[in-house]
Amino acid sequence: MAVPLSSAKFHTSILTQSLPSSSSRSFSVGKRFCCSSSSTSMEHHESKFKEFPYASVPHRELMVELVSTVENRLGESLLPCTLPSHVQYFENESATAHASLYVRSGNSSSQVDFILGSWVHCNLPTGGALNITSLSVYLRPSTDAPNFLIEVIQSSPTTLILILDLPPRKDLVQHPDYLKTFYEETQLDKQRQLLEKLPEVKPYFSSSLYIRALVSPSAILVSIETDPSQAIRIDEIIQDHISPVAKVMLDTWLNLCACTERRLTDDESKDLAKRDQIIKNKTIEIDLESSFPRLFGQQVANQVLGVLREIYNS
């Protein structure tokens, strides 16, 4: 779906409060774009994405495991990542913000449209850093099954926001059978309830109403805050609680959504394609168009967003 890198809107408050405006700076993108002039091979960048170099150990292990699980399960139905190197890795002029994107499209017979992974790291003026990692998988209109989404936002060693969901691709109010199949019978809400039980966990409300409307009624949108004296507790929560929940949800999605055929009529597929496209356009608008210029400068943002728009519209 939606919210591949929702760095922006999901975290508007942090970004708004913490980041200096970059609008008045001039960027020499051609020179500063990549990490270093020697870092141009696709292999390097691809492995760079999977390194999640700024994430904590359990955060990194979680993301690596999820990406590997998706890639192993979907196997050869995924084409190699062909993003230009300056989109696979980019940073701002002052090298205080870094990001990596990773996109693999499904082959023509796959139900997968594309997977999109990302990480963003950004130094905060307060001395800390913002680390965002995400993985989304978008399906094609040959199936109406939900997409997959995880996003982990850490703005300090003791605070974390988690968005984890199988975002629906149909209006659940009009399609109670769809709700039953993908959300009630799978008992996904039990996973949300597992996290809700932890005293450090609170429901999280995105500042974007559109994002709130996009997610399913069993979506996990939580903020986690631990005592500042117990920074290690966040790591424990990721490892012992978030990780098993994320794996259950990904397995459910792989079995029921990515790897199960759904028979749709031509009209159904047409309606679905229209709805999918609205979601993609709104996601780029809400999620990235406001934050990327601020994080990376207008010129870098334009180039990265240009490539993403092509993928979202192909």
Next chain:
Amino acid sequence: MAVPLSSAKFHTSILTQSLPSSSSRSFSVGKRFCCSSSSTSMEHHESKFKEFPYASVPHRELMVELVSTVENRLGESLLPCTLPSHVQYFENESATAHASLYVRSGNSSSQVDFILGSWVHCNLPTGGALNITSLSVYLRPSTDAPNFLIEVIQSSPTTLILILDLPPRKDLVQHPDYLKTFYEETQLDKQRQLLEKLPEVKPYFSSSLYIRALVSPSAILVSIETDPSQAIRIDEIIQDHISPVAKVMLDTWLNLCACTERRLTDDESKDLAKRDQIIKNKTIEIDLESSFPRLFGQQVANQVLGVLREIYNS
């Protein structure tokens, strides 16, 4: 919308835990149906609804003010309540559960389909009582504007659940302009945030995923729990916090939804009527069909539900 008397599903946990099963009882509905054999005039029942006899003073004042505001503003476009007396007021055989319903349809030129008010009072085996009051207003497919809904559930002097929303009548994901008009530009989420600030207030998750899907992204779904030694605090919260928020939301709804025309094509109205009908059917199924037999016995429940189904399908 939806959830007129969501006594049931909104409060499944309380009902499930607290109420004895009534399936094995035999009810002599004809005799016990009404409060007393002399209580048959419509005036009596209508005023009984508006008395909210079991609610606390601030709870009653809130509901009376909301119902009056709607009736005064909509004026003669609302037809008189013509519910049969045994649906305007009914109770179970042992007189431990009581309820009142109140329905006024819009006249043929009104955008209002009908307003539905209710209260339910039920003694709990624990010694306490469950008090639910609600007001919903459903609009016709001549407009696509949101409905109005408030439901207040008190299961003890120190606990309360509030559902307050303008439930959307279109898929917000596909209609970002609709989201903008009715939810973003009205800044309804600020009202939710006002309540969220109170330390006694927590987000509430309905056990029904369908109900969660029905409400808007700025819906107020909260549970409120005060210290048992400070029962009066709930009254203060109703009076000083819930009441002003509810009035703002009702005013917004009256101005923007009930009393503003929206030009729809025939196809749009047709799609809307279809979606509205699905909501009504699901609401009765989720919300009432499971709880009314338990609260009032199968025979009373059948008669009341029969009348409600007629209204919902007319």
